[in-house]
Amino acid sequence: MTLVRMKIRVTGIVQGVGFRPFVYRIATENRLKGYVKNKGDAGVEILLEGEKENIRCFLKDLKEKKPPLAQIYEVIQAPLKRGKKYKNFSIQRSSAETELSGSVIPPDIAICNECLKELRDPEDPRHEYFFITCTNCGPRCTIIEGLPYDRENTTMRDFPMCSFCKSEYTNPLNRRFHAQTVACQKCGPKAYLTTKKGELIKNKDPIREAGKLLSEGFIVAIKGYGGFHVATATTKDKPLTRLRKVKHREHKPFAIMVRSLKTIKTFAEVSMKEAQVLTSYMRPIVLLDKSENYFLSDLIAPGLHNIGVMLPYTGLHYMLFDQVDEPAFVMTSANPPNQPIINDNDEALRRLGETVDYFLFHDRQIAHRCDDSVVRLHDHRQVFLRRSRGYAPAPIVLSEKSKRCTVGLGGELNNTGCVLLGNKAFISQHIGDVENVETRDFLEKATRHLIHLTNSRVEAVACDLHPKFTTTKLAHDLAAENDWQLIQVQHHYAHIEALMVEHNVKEIIGVCCDGYGYGLDGEAWGGEILLCTRDFPSFERLAHLQKQPLIGGDLATRYPLRVATGILHKKVDVQEWLLQNHKHFPHGRKEVEIFLHQLDKRNKIVETTSCGRVLDAVAAVLGVCYERTYEGEPALRLESAAIKGKDVLRLKPLINGGILDTSRLLLEVFENREKYSRADLAYSAHVYLARGLAMLTIEKALENNVETVGFSGGVACNKILASVMRSVVETSGLRFLVHKTVPAGDGGLSFGQAVVAGFSQF
Ligand SMILES: [Zn+2]
Numbered sequence: 001m002t003l004v005r006m007k008i009r010v011t012g013i014v015q016g017v018g019f020r021p022f023v024y025r026i027a028t029e030n031r032l033k034g035y036v037k038n039k040g041d042a043g044v045e046i047l048l049e050g051e052k053e054n055i056r057c058f059l060k061d062l063k064e065k066k067p068p069l070a071q072i073y074e075v076i077q078a079p080l081k082r083g084k085k086y087k088n089f090s091i092q093r094s095s096a097e098t099e100l101s102g103s104v105i106p107p108d109i110a111i112c113n114e115c116l117k118e119l120r121d122p123e124d125p126r127h128e129y130f131f132i133t134c135t136n137c138g139p140r141c142t143i144i145e146g147l148p149y150d151r152e153n154t155t156m157r158d159f160p161m162c163s164f165c166k167s168e169y170t171n172p173l174n175r176r177f178h179a180q181t182v183a184c185q186k187c188g189p190k191a192y193l194t195t196k197k198g199e200l201i202k203n204k205d206p207i208r209e210a211g212k213l214l215s216e217g218f219i220v221a222i223k224g225y226g227g228f229h230v231a232t233a234t235t236k237d238k239p240l241t242r243l244r245k246v247k248h249r250e251h252k253p254f255a256i257m258v259r260s261l262k263t264i265k266t267f268a269e270v271s272m273k274e275a276q277v278l279t280s281y282m283r284p285i286v287l288l289d290k291s292e293n294y295f296l297s298d299l300i301a302p303g304l305h306n307i308g309v310m311l312p313y314t315g316l317h318y319m320l321f322d323q324v325d326e327p328a329f330v331m332t333s334a335n336p337p338n339q340p341i342i343n344d345n346d347e348a349l350r351r352l353g354e355t356v357d358y359f360l361f362h363d364r365q366i367a368h369r370c371d372d373s374v375v376r377l378h379d380h381r382q383v384f385l386r387r388s389r390g391y392a393p394a395p396i397v398l399s400e401k402s403k404r405c406t407v408g409l410g411g412e413l414n415n416t417g418c419v420l421l422g423n424k425a426f427i428s429q430h431i432g433d434v435e436n437v438e439t440r441d442f443l444e445k446a447t448r449h450l451i452h453l454t455n456s457r458v459e460a461v462a463c464d465l466h467p468k469f470t471t472t473k474l475a476h477d478l479a480a481e482n483d484w485q486l487i488q489v490q491h492h493y494a495h496i497e498a499l500m501v502e503h504n505v506k507e508i509i510g511v512c513c514d515g516y517g518y519g520l521d522g523e524a525w526g527g528e529i530l531l532c533t534r535d536f537p538s539f540e541r542l543a544h545l546q547k548q549p550l551i552g553g554d555l556a557t558r559y560p561l562r563v564a565t566g567i568l569h570k571k572v573d574v575q576e577w578l579l580q581n582h583k584h585f586p587h588g589r590k591e592v593e594i595f596l597h598q599l600d601k602r603n604k605i606v607e608t609t610s611c612g613r614v615l616d617a618v619a620a621v622l623g624v625c626y627e628r629t630y631e632g633e634p635a636l637r638l639e640s641a642a643i644k645g646k647d648v649l650r651l652k653p654l655i656n657g658g659i660l661d662t663s664r665l666l667l668e669v670f671e672n673r674e675k676y677s678r679a680d681l682a683y684s685a686h687v688y689l690a691r692g693l694a695m696l697t698i699e700k701a702l703e704n705n706v707e708t709v710g711f712s713g714g715v716a717c718n719k720i721l722a723s724v725m726r727s728v729v730e731t732s733g734l735r736f737l738v739h740k741t742v743p744a745g746d747g748g749l750s751f752g753q754a755v756v757a758g759f760s761q762f
């Protein structure tokens, strides 16, 4: 019999996931003595005394039987001098000591099935308690203010446990043993309903009352784990019209929360894989195709073939549906454009009071805001449009270690922050458009929080090349303040580098298509084919889309008829067509005349290679969309218009000296606009671009002897483009890569920047 003492330190996602209770169980099962405790670096320390063989079994169990939400990155073992100090095994008081780096707290987890069952069980002490949770579910990152993860370091500290909850919390055999969010009707957060002015409405069942108000067509702000939703009914047009008006959202689609998977299937197509994602503990919003039986209001996602759907993820959400027939509620983020999520009750009253009719509050504070995640499926492939609740801040694990610890601050729109440490990239929750002080502060706070949680020692900060971005300025400030190296990374290069590192490839011909990125030459890029290698901290721009004029600059982005005209002008007579469409210019006929005059004089016009703008132009020519009221609208509507189309134009892509001709495409669409259906022309335009980009990429891959091709940028979320491009590239025998875990759009930019700064030698 050999008695051994050993200290074990575990890094990973090991706090807030039932790890200590689990360690307690396997230690006692293996007849070991000692302790386990949480540390201030988000890791766990274990001390074991016992027989060598038992410790071996313990280590095996540690890896093989770990709780479902736990992730173990490292198990560091240190044998100690022999001795007997402990009479039993215990969970010790946490220590604030920070020693190791790279651990992190878990994301928020949707209510688990056991808790859901208890919520519905009249015999259960937590029957109908809206914030019922356990070790396996509930909020985490949105309630944690500091480390180690103990109740006093979370916003649950305001709710001392009652004797019943305490008895479960201290019982090693209970599912809620050491669960920091444990609470009940008696001791936990309370929900209450108020008028839009914040006057309390006395009601014994405020949540179900809110559900009734919603189904009657009222607009209610609902406080959740990580922010407020603005909610209303989905089967009536009237509340939606009103909601669009008060939220100043003309067409931008609203996400909806549906009572059950079965109900989703009554109005949308759901594949097996989509059902899996919808019901996963991350519970993201999934973009689903509307079915032929779609019966919800068309005002939810106007002009689009798909709709953003999620399932309830807290007890509160489930209870909203209890006493109503409404199949679903709109659940849109309560933040006004360009503002971070509202997380404070008073702030909500101040900022939403004019928008909503009622508030459904609870009295727990939100430590960190977190928006819902949004994904879509390209066949069986999951594509992230927004990676936030349920995913952040769990890291993306890379195959290789970064040379140093870096931070990426992203670009301007749909932004995130990222901390790269070793082989892990910790991407923040969705921050949004960083254009003003509030969102810049949110980005800075979220990034600092990540650095703190992971106990990282940052050496460099990366940002975009654009000299005027708020994030560029922030990067300069942080670099100066902390003595970090500052690295500016070209927009499309960051996207492709992200793709390369995600798939661990050494060289790639990357197609990066989006709306706008500041080019090396200061021009507006957005349809780029780049050669990137991992040995070199730079890239080569091999090819791109044809440059097209943006007449009126930002006005052209807003009114795609301007882009279309810029392309068609001098090739066909557009005058009559424009005058016919004068009502789609904000100032009508007069504006068209001035615009035509500008066209003739065009000497100092901004040009762009943007793929997004070409899609916009096609959308305008086909009359699919004349005004962009939200980011990507014309292109998204064009994809929807194309979904049932055929390739009637069968155009051969025109490629000249590394440039894909897009004028040709526009001209053909314009001239055939009366001859074929809108769906067929929209689809043909997609095929032209996808085939053209694929052919150009294949040509460059062969020239440069590269076997891997990749597709990134916001346009890569377009299913038709991605699938046509994939089939052309794969037919040629090359490998075709898209993002798996990182958003293809600008939400993945911070990751790409951090990776460039971390992997390159400067
Ligand atoms: Zn649970």
Ligand SMILES: [Zn+2]
Pocket (backbone or CB within 6 Å): 161, 162, 163, 164, 165, 166, 183, 184, 185, 186, 187, 188
């Ligand atoms: Zn209680």
